[in-house]
Amino acid sequence: MTAANPPPAHAPAVNAGAMAGLVHRPPFHGRLLIDGAWADAADGATLERRSPAHGTVASIHARAGRADAARAIAAARRAADHGPWPRMKGAQRASVLRAVAERLLDRRQELARMETLETGKPLAQSLDEVGAAADLWHYAAALARNLHGDSYDTLGEQTLGVVLREPLGVVGIVTPWNFPLLIVSQKLPFALAAGCTAVVKPAEETSATTLMLGEILMNAGLPPGAVNILPGGGGAVGEVLAAHPDIDMLSFTGSTETGRKVAAASAQTLKKLSLELGGKNPQIVFADCDFEAAVDATVLGMHFNAGQCCNSGSRVLVQAAIAERFVVAVAERARQVRVGDPLDQGVQVGAITTQRQLDAILTHIEAARQAGARVVLGGGRMARPGLYVEPTVLAGVTPDMAIARQEVFGPMLAVLVFEDLDDAIDLANATLYGLSAAVWSRDFSTCLAAARRIKAGTVWVNTFLEGHAELPFGGYRRSGLGRELGRRAAEDYTQAKTLHMHLGARSHWYLPIHEGDTA
Secondary structure, eight states: OOOSSOOOSSOOOOOHHHHTTGGGSOOEEEOEEETTEEEOOTTOOEEEEEOTTTOSEEEEEEOBOHHHHHHHHHHHHHHHHTSSGGGSOHHHHHHHHHHHHHHHHHTHHHHHHHHHHHHOOOHHHHHHHHHHHHHHHHHHHHHHHHOOOEEEOOSOTTEEEEEEEEEOOEEEEEOOSSSHHHHHTTTHHHHHHTTOEEEEEOOTTSOHHHHHHHHHHHHTTOOTTSEEEOOBOIIIIIHHHHHOTTOOEEEEESOHHHHHHHHHHHTTTTOEEEEEOOOOOEEEEOTTSOHHHHHHHHHHHHHGGGGOSTTOOOEEEEEGGGHHHHHHHHHHHHHTSOBSOTTSTTOOBOOOSOHHHHHHHHHHHHHHHHHTOEEEEOOSBOSSSSSOBOOEEEESOOTTSGGGTSOOOSSEEEEEEESSHHHHHHHHTOSSOOSEEEEEOSOHHHHHHHHHHSOOSEEEESOOSOOOTTSOBOOSGGGEESOBSSTTTTGGGEEEEEEEEEOSOOOOSOOOOOTTOOO
């Protein structure tokens, strides 16, 4: 899981005085959004989310079940088949999407605070992510006005062909807990730009900012039923969205394991799928690189969002000639990274979002140690309240170790050594994933040769973790299906319909045989 459009690595400073006491404010209370109205769950179930950094209650909201999912899907279906949203002019839809973008910025502080309390990420990072989300809504608004079909007038003087782009219908959107607001903004505005309606299931651990987005959508003028939001578990809401025949497309971001289950459930109705899944992303560092830049990017790659990012640079491949010096430099730089309370000014790495994920990270690290990897830095849980893991650097990693091939989703780095370009490419491609990669060399021919041979949807050259709404995002192999963002993003939520029109009199295929005629 990841954000395709990560915010800048160096976030603005946070005013500690202004943020004092945020953690002790009353928790956010949220309800389900169904057919333009807020509602409790049919069975009265609720969710309580505690801050992973502080242990205090961050949010309490309704927990949707199967009955709620059925109601929301029915509302979205009515809105798609009979409501005004799919029939509006592109300019009208664009106006609503722009209003959403501006309201996101107006509520930036409130949204960022909520994101930090639920996820554990630094407040400065959350502020940047709200800004990045607003940018995606603005970009989708531009696409709403530029979405169009094609005409073909070279098919003969009696034929005119027109290809229409029609909204696909009802889209199910399932988002993860690591970038709650940003990832829903990589999907929902583009579906809306195309004229689709949606049922959104945010991760139950981090639902509050998506529910706040629901408030913004209604205030911006979105018609009832066009977007429905259902916090809840994957076993209830997620399964219904995947299998329901009235869901025309499912856009899912999450683990590869869950993605396979989603694909299997969706196969029964042959709905369209977009899957953004896991990654084990290599940074390839050649001996002639800009050493300081590569070190800094490697440290960023392992620490950004506490490593809970499927674009995370959790493995670095270093050319043998500089490997030892590079490991020392990375470890030294990583020691200086500020880990702590995400509400404190200057903190760069916050808490791990869930206890389950913290346990998984420590299990991965211990397995690597048992397999022979050398712990250069960290390797355990931090001795402080909250869910914190020490930033960890592992050297002596070999390609056969699980730590070299499996996604960890934590603030750790596996260092592997290569001899030449061919060796580096073999190592880079020696996983089942193919989401992203980076190449570091002053020789652009080396960079381009490596980039063309790496099996990944994004390859950064002499940089890392940059993103723009204009550039498609997605992966090869078990990193997923389809692409998000880019100029075709709204088009992905449409159906192509061909109109084959005949002009003038048509010659008949069947000619009756009259008496006296010969066959």
